[in-house]
Amino acid sequence: MDYFDFDMDLPEEWLTDDSDDAEGKAVMEILVGTPAESPDEDDSSSHVTVSVSYAFHPYTSFDDLAPDLVFVSKDQVFFYVHCQKVLAASDNGFAMLLPSSFELSLGDQPAIVVVPEPADVLNILLHAIYGLSALEYRPSFEIVSTTLDALPRYGLAEKRFASAGTPLYDLVVACAPLHPIDTYALAATHDLADAATATSAHLLAFQLATLSDEISTRIGAVYLRKLFFLHLGRIEALKHLLLQPPNTHTETLECSATQQRSLTRAWALAIAHVMWDAEPNLSTHLLQAALLPLHKELTCPKCQLALRDRIARLTIDWASVKRTI
Structure with a gap:
């Protein structure tokens, strides 16, 4: 994904990565603040450069509202978003990172929440929430698969955010020409009928006899039957x-x-x-x-x-x- 470097007057210790000590924890919360007094020019510890998402930067506007929340990916990329937009999309407070009583600010500054996902995955999740296309980033099949797996974890309904006509659906279907059987298995695993149907058109040349046990298990009985009936049905029709x-x-x-x-x-x-x-x-x-x-x-x-x-x-x-x- 694309991001740019952004200078912030921020205490360096606020950006310390304690992921090794907090492995397995769902969230680490810190508040962004600006020192009351301007830092001394020689005090380099109070002046840091961070990586900021091009799509979700400090001037991102939603319904003419400025961002009031900053997500930081585990690889230290900042995403400026709107808390109510995220809460409206999630049914579990975005993995309980944003409870309803969440204190959004300290003074006039937005709050930071560290999300235990890489920037590429968090970027697609946020594009799905905002209904924005992420095709321009050309994410790999692995990134799209990881993002789909993350949806339930963050309370994002798969049928809502990955059905036909949604940006995430477009990403899944875009993987089909290069990874047809894996994309079909991915759609079947998440019971995404629209994506599975669109992907199946790329499987007419696939040799069903080469299906491995692992792929067959991932596809499951229902969608495996549909794929076999597609092949057999076309031969009978011919x-x-x-x-x-x-x-x-x-x-x-x-x-x-x-x-x-x-x-x-x-x-x-x-x-x-x-x-x-x-x-x-x-x-x-x-x-x-x-x-x-x-x-x-x-x-x-x-x-x-x-x-x-x-x-x-x-x-x-x-x-x-x-x-x-």
Whole structure:
């Protein structure tokens, strides 16, 4: 994520990281204050530079309100936010870091709460709370996964903050092209039906026989069944569509019923080859490439037209078959 350095007149000991002594604790709270008197220019201990989020900086405005709270990630990046905005999103006071009786300020200064999450994860959590897109940061799959796992911990309802149309949903789905099965497992683990559905479109080429026990366990029975039925359903739909041969026409002097039956036999042979290697992700281009050569063997214009019409109809019907769970 992006951040910039920000000079603050702040006692250096207030930024001391005691994480080694407080491992496993949920929160460490300190208050930001400005010394009553300006520090001596030679006293470097009272003048510190901190890393501040570009998205949540001291001048972030929400409903024309200035930030009244500062979150500090465990890697020492400052996020200036609005306490009521965070409390409205969370049903447990943001992991009990912000109880309803929280004292927001000491004098006129915002309060600081240290959040035991890395800046990349906290950044996405706050973007989700504020309804802001975080796609520009291009977080890794691991960061998105860690963020989703953190939602319940901070009282953020997964169905609310990761459903279709939300910034976090967009991040999950953006992982699908490069990590399709892992993204599907992530969505299934959190029962995010919208994200799982969108991701399943990237799994048509996935070999289900290669599923590991670990991935299968993460996906769970419900979403694993849906994925198998997607693959099997598309193959069955393709078989059904291919079974209908081109239409015949009334006999003519140039084309008898016997000659038309030869087209039907050629069609049956061609579709047998198609089905032998057919996969759920079979493209319409490959389907046409397998059947159009039959046109070269025909001399009857009516048979040629019937074949073209049948392939065109088949292409449209196959493209219309459902591609997601």
